[in-house]
Amino acid sequence: MDPHKLQLKIFFAADVAQGLALDPFIPVFHRWIQERTLPELVIDVANYAHVPEGPGVVLIGHSADYFIDQGAGRTGLLYSRKRPGPSSATNLSDLARRTLHAALRLESEPSLAGKLRFSTSEMLLRVNDRLAAPNDSGTFAKLRPELDRWARQMFGSPVELAPVGGRKELFGVRVASPEEVPLALLLDRAGGPPTPDSSLVG
Numbered sequence: 001m002d003p004h005k006l007q008l009k010i011f012f013a014a015d016v017a018q019g020l021a022l023d024p025f026i027p028v029f030h031r032w033i034q035e036r037t038l039p040e041l042v043i044d045v046a047n048y049a050h051v052p053e054g055p056g057v058v059l060i061g062h063s064a065d066y067f068i069d070q071g072a073g074r075t076g077l078l079y080s081r082k083r084p085g086p087s088s089a090t091n092l093s094d095l096a097r098r099t100l101h102a103a104l105r106l107e108s109e110p111s112l113a114g115k116l117r118f119s120t121s122e123m124l125l126r127v128n129d130r131l132a133a134p135n136d137s138g139t140f141a142k143l144r145p146e147l148d149r150w151a152r153q154m155f156g157s158p159v160e161l162a163p164v165g166g167r168k169e170l171f172g173v174r175v176a177s178p179e180e181v182p183l184a185l186l187l188d189r190a191g192g193p194p195t196p197d198s199s200l201v202g
Contacts, residue, residue, distance in 0.1 A: 004084045005128040006091060007170075008099045009069060011076035013117045020075055022049040022057050025068045028109055029059040037105060039196040040064065040098075066102055077103050077118070080128060092150040095125075096190040104183050120181050124164070126172040133171040135163070140173070151175050154189050 012020065029045045032038060041062040048055045053073050059066040062083070069078035079099040103118050125147070127133035133143070140163045151159040160176040187193065 003127045003129050003132040004091060005081060005132075006095045007078060007080045007124075007126040007128055008095045009071075009076045009078040009124040009126075010099055010103055010118050010120065011074055011122060011124075013119045016115070016117050017075040022047075022068055022070075024111060025057045028106070028111060029057065029066070032059065032105075038066075038098075038102065039194050042066070064098065076124075077106065092146070093153075093191050094194065096150075096154060097187065097192070097194040100183055100187040100190060101193050104187065107183065118183060120183060120186060121177050121179065123175045124172060125175060126170045128170055130170065135165055135167050135169055135171040137163070139171050143173075147173060147175075154186055155181055156189070 011017070026045055026047060029042075033042050033045070038061075042059050043062065044060040046055075046058040046060060049057060053070050056068040056070045056075070058068075064079060064081040064083075067078040067080065069076055071078070077099065079095065079102065081095065081098075106112060107116050107118065109116075127139075133139045144161065147161055151161065155177045157178065159178075160174070162174045162176070164172040164174050
């Protein structure tokens with residue numbers, strides 16, 4: 001996939017998302033910065049929890065941002081790459097590796113232990129570049145073969161791919177699986193924990 005400004009969102013399980021407080025994520029993200037938990041440069045935390053159905057809490061990075069996102073009224077972890085990363089041939093797998101790795105870290109966070117659980121039966125993939133990927137049937141037709149291969153590799157079975165959003169919104173695809181797949185298995189199928197990228201500096 002040529003566009004590099006890719007986003008992947010994995011949703012919290014419905015019973016977890018209902019009434020979920022965002023404040024506890026702020027100290028977690030600050031500690032991730034201090035301890036260099038992620039294999040990339042992250043530099044700050046922003047709190048938009050007051051914005052209805054907004055970006056929530058954001059871990060801001062050099063090459064990508066991590067959101068506890070509440071867009072469209074559905075809370076989840078959204079990974080958004082801002083700069084070119086790996087080659088276009090590995091963009092989707094890298095996107096999945098970084099999203100799933102962070103999701104697993106959140107599920108195992110001591111301060112959040114037992115309070116978080118992700119649902120893996122649905123994900124949202126978007127391209128944050130309206131010029132490179134307008135939200136229309138032509139973009140979906142062009143990208144569908146690659147999305148099909150990636151989704152089958154991830155879920156190991158046929159999945160449903162459905163375009164979402166209107167023409168004025170980012171190009172998006174809903175990826176739906178008939179069954180839940182453990183996060184750790186999805187991460188393994190994507191290539192395992194991500195390696196440091198070129199934005200990880202001193």
